[in-house]
Structures are given as structure tokens and as C-alpha cells.
Amino acid sequence: MNRRQFLFSTSAVAGLSGLDMIGAPRGAIAQPRAAARQASAIIKPPRLKAGDTVGLVAPATAAFQQIEQDIARESLEGLGLKVKLGPHLMDRHGYLGGEDRARAADINQFFADSSVNAVWPIRGGWGAARLLPYLDFDAIRRNPKIIIGYSDITALLNPIFARTGLITFHGPLGSGRWDAWSLDWVKRVLFDAEAVTFSNPKTTNARNVLTQIDDRTRAIAPGTAEGRLIGGNLTVLTAIMGSPYAPSFDGAILFVEDVQENLYRIDRMLTTLKLAGALSTIKGFIFGGCSQCAPGEGYGSLTIEEIFTDHIVPLKVPAWQGAMFGHDQAQWTLPVGLAVRIDADARTVTMTEAAVV
Numbered sequence: 001m002n003r004r005q006f007l008f009s010t011s012a013v014a015g016l017s018g019l020d021m022i023g024a025p026r027g028a029i030a031q032p033r034a035a036a037r038q039a040s041a042i043i044k045p046p047r048l049k050a051g052d053t054v055g056l057v058a059p060a061t062a063a064f065q066q067i068e069q070d071i072a073r074e075s076l077e078g079l080g081l082k083v084k085l086g087p088h089l090m091d092r093h094g095y096l097g098g099e100d101r102a103r104a105a106d107i108n109q110f111f112a113d114s115s116v117n118a119v120w121p122i123r124g125g126w127g128a129a130r131l132l133p134y135l136d137f138d139a140i141r142r143n144p145k146i147i148i149g150y151s152d153i154t155a156l157l158n159p160i161f162a163r164t165g166l167i168t169f170h171g172p173l174g175s176g177r178w179d180a181w182s183l184d185w186v187k188r189v190l191f192d193a194e195a196v197t198f199s200n201p202k203t204t205n206a207r208n209v210l211t212q213i214d215d216r217t218r219a220i221a222p223g224t225a226e227g228r229l230i231g232g233n234l235t236v237l238t239a240i241m242g243s244p245y246a247p248s249f250d251g252a253i254l255f256v257e258d259v260q261e262n263l264y265r266i267d268r269m270l271t272t273l274k275l276a277g278a279l280s281t282i283k284g285f286i287f288g289g290c291s292q293c294a295p296g297e298g299y300g301s302l303t304i305e306e307i308f309t310d311h312i313v314p315l316k317v318p319a320w321q322g323a324m325f326g327h328d329q330a331q332w333t334l335p336v337g338l339a340v341r342i343d344a345d346a347r348t349v350t351m352t353e354a355a356v357v
Contacts, residue, residue: 038248039165042337045118045144047193047356050080052117055110056174057086058097060152061125063175066090072122072174079186084116096127103127104134107156111136111143118190122174124151129236131156132245137163146190146356148333149173150326151259154232159245161230161337167355170232170255170325171333181330189333193354198332199347200324215329217322217347220285220308225318226341226352227283229334231255233326238269241276249278253342253349255334257288257326263301266290270311284342285312285319286349288326318344 048054054076056069063069069090073083086106091098110116121128132155141164147156148169157168169190172182181201188194200215230247231237234256240246258266273279287308295301302310304321312319320342325331335355342349 038162039141041165043141043144043164043166044355044357045146045167048079048081048118048146048190051082053082053084053115054118054120055084055086055106055113055116056089056120056122057103057106057110058089058091058122059103059107059131059156060097060121060127061095061123062092062097063090063122064092068122068175072120075178076120076174078178079183081118084110084113086110089122095125096130100127100130101134104131107131107147108134108136108139111140111145114143116145118146118148120147120174121149121153121156123176124149124153124173124233126152128152129155129240129245132159132240132243135160140164140166148186148190150176150331151233152236154236155240155245157232157336158230158237158247159240162245162247165337167338168336169333169355170336171331177330179330181324182333185331185333189335189351189355193356195351195354197351198324198334198349200322215322215324217320218305219344219347220287220312220319220321221315221317222345223318224341224343224345225253225284226339227251227253229253229255229336229338229340229349231286232257232336234258234266234269235261238272241272241278249273250281252282253284253286253340254279254282255286255288255323255325255349257290257323258293259291259327261290261293263290263293263295263304263307266293266304267302267307267310270307274311279311279315282315282317284317284344285315286323286342287319287321288323289321289329291326291328318342320344320347322347323349 088098088102148171230252339352
């Protein structure tokens with residue numbers, strides 16, 4: 001199953017009172033017309049160190065096989081970490097990793113647990129947005145710790161930053177790829193507390209060719225700018241627009257990627273952000289790629305470059321494509337909510353300060 005197959009729209013739910021039996025906070029459900037809130041100050045989580053404990057959770061698609069849990073646990077243990085399994089980690093409710101309240105309860109429990117130093121989703125898919133009404137944002141704010149993931153986890157990273165000010169991290173999932181490139185960025189950003197400059201590898205990948213083919217970059221519009229990183233998976237980010245959990249795009253460096261989306265859908269989603277007024281307020285734009293994104297059926301298609309010419313170039317902000325984050329590739333560990341500097345000519349992203357303390 002791919003992420004898009006799970007991306008269904010969900011209806012807003014009226015407010016509930018009382019505490020449910022597995023720990024959802026009182027009054028957790030947001031009213032559908034509630035105004036979005038944006039935290040006024042950032043909070044940095046403590047850095048990771050060998051011997052720390054991470055809580056493994058399944059906030060989206062179910063981990064259908066025990067071997068997936070084993071791979072995630074062994075990978076995190078390979079980082080020198082101890083792993084505590086969420087009580088509902090292997091639950092299943094259809095394609096979801098358990099009932100919404102149960103999946104949210106695991107996240108709430110681990111944020112409240114002083115023995116847990118990070119919350120690590122095992123996988124993406126679809127379902128994380130369904131948890132937002134049940135998350136205890138006050139408890140998350142009081143107990144800052146690392147939460148990391150990508151794809152559908154975009155629906156947790158941005159709302160948690162928006163509601164609490166906690167820096168979150170767009171990076172490898174527990175059962176994802178743990179190649180040397182991705183591992184190095186996790187260590188530098190989360191363990192060593194470096195303020196790194198992200199850039200693509202400069203290599204021909206031993207193909208015996210005259211120029212770089214893999215991991216190429218391209219400037220969409222020149223220049224440099226500084227702003228807070230907001231973004232992740234374009235489909236998931238667009239799906240929470242208009243909700244009380246959407247982040248502010250004002251002055252942001254927007255980074256997005258996607259997978260298995262026909263190009264007209266990329267056009268449609270950027271149009272949605274444009275019509276919502278989000279694109280007109282950003283200071284910079286970074287595109288990570290669109291893996292397995294085909295033109296779709298019909299007589300013709302815009303290319304991804306033409307889509308950027310229509311939507312991004314008129315913004316007159318620095319922009320580039322081909323960055324190392326997202327699906328089907330080695331990836332950076334990007335701090336959502338942290339101030340960064342983008343250089344579209346050099347195709348780099350530079351953290352202005354460490355993301356952890």
C-alpha cells in the first residue's frame with residue numbers, strides 16, 4: 001500500500017467532554033470553525049545520547065507484520081538507543097494502526113513519560129491527521145522531546161510545532177531506510193547538536209559518466225532568504241489546510257515532496273496553497289522530488305518545471321528543486337520550525353542554530 005492510497009478526507013467532529021478510558025485529554029476535539037493557533041516562541045528538545053530511550057509508535061498505517069517492528073527496534077538499538085514499544089504499536093483497525101484514540105494515547109503517554117527521550121513513528125501511510133483532536137498539546141509543550149518522521153507524519157510535525165512551538169524533525173522513520181547518508185544527518189542534527197548546512201552529494205556514483213546524474217539539483221529562482229522551515233509531504237500538508245492545526249506560512253521556507261502523484265495533482269495542490277494565501281507569504285521554496293510521479297492520462301501534461309514556472313517563479317523568492325528529503329531516497333534530518341537560510345544558487349539549506357539543546 002502506498003501513502004496516497006490511504007489519504008482519504010475526514011469529517012470534522014464536534015467537541016467532546018470528559019476523559020476517555022485510554023487517555024485522550026478533556027475537550028480534545030476541535031470545533032471545525034476554530035481559528036488556527038501559532039505558538040509565539042520555539043522550544044528545542046533535548047539532544048539524544050547513547051543509552052536514551054525512544055518510544056516506538058504507529059500513528060498512521062498499521063505495522064502489519066512483526067518483522068517490521070523488529071527492523072525498527074534493531075535499527076534504533078543500532079543507534080545506541082533503548083526502545084520502548086507503544087502499548088498499541090501492533091494494533092490494527094482496518095488499514096490503521098489501531099483506533100484513533102489508542103494511537104494518540106501512545107503519543108501522549110510517551111511525551112508524559114520522563115523516561116522516554118524521543119517519540120519515533122514506525123511508519124507513515126495514512127492516519128496521523130486523525131489523531132490531532134486527541135493529542136494533548138499542553139503535555140507535549142510541558143515535556144519537550146524529539147519526534148521525527150516523514151510522509152504522513154507531516155500531519156504531526158507541523159501541527160505540533162504550530163500549537164506548542166516545539167521543533168520537530170522531518171527524517172527517517174523507525175522501519176525506514178538507514179543508509180549511511182541518512183544516519184549521518186540524524187547523528188549530526190539530533191545527537192551532536194550541529195547547526196549544519198544541508199547539501200546534496202557531489203558524485204557521479206561510480207557510474208563512469210562525465211557528469212552527475214543522481215541527486216541532481218536545479219535552481220527554480222535565484223537568491224537567498226531566511227525563515228522558519230515548514231513543510232513535508234505536499235499531499236498531507238494540503239489536506240490539513242483550513243483546519244485549526246495548519247501551521248502559519250508567514251515568512252516560512254516551505255519544503256515539500258511527494259510520491260506516486262500524477263503531475264496534475266501537484267499542480268492542483270500548489271493551486272490550493274496559492275488560493276489559500278499560503279504561497280504569497282513564504283520567503284523561500286525547496287522541492288525534494290516527486291518519486292514515481294507520472295503525467296497521468298490525457299492528451300498532454302505540464303512538466304514539473306512548468307508547474308514551478310506557473311506557481312513558484314512569480315513569487316520572486318529563492319527556490320530550488322532536487323533536495324535530499326522524502327520518499328525513495330537517502331534523506332536529511334530537517335528541523336521543522338527552526339530558522340534556516342536558503343541559498344538557491346548554491347542549492348543549500350543552512351541551520352542558523354542547533355535544533356536541540
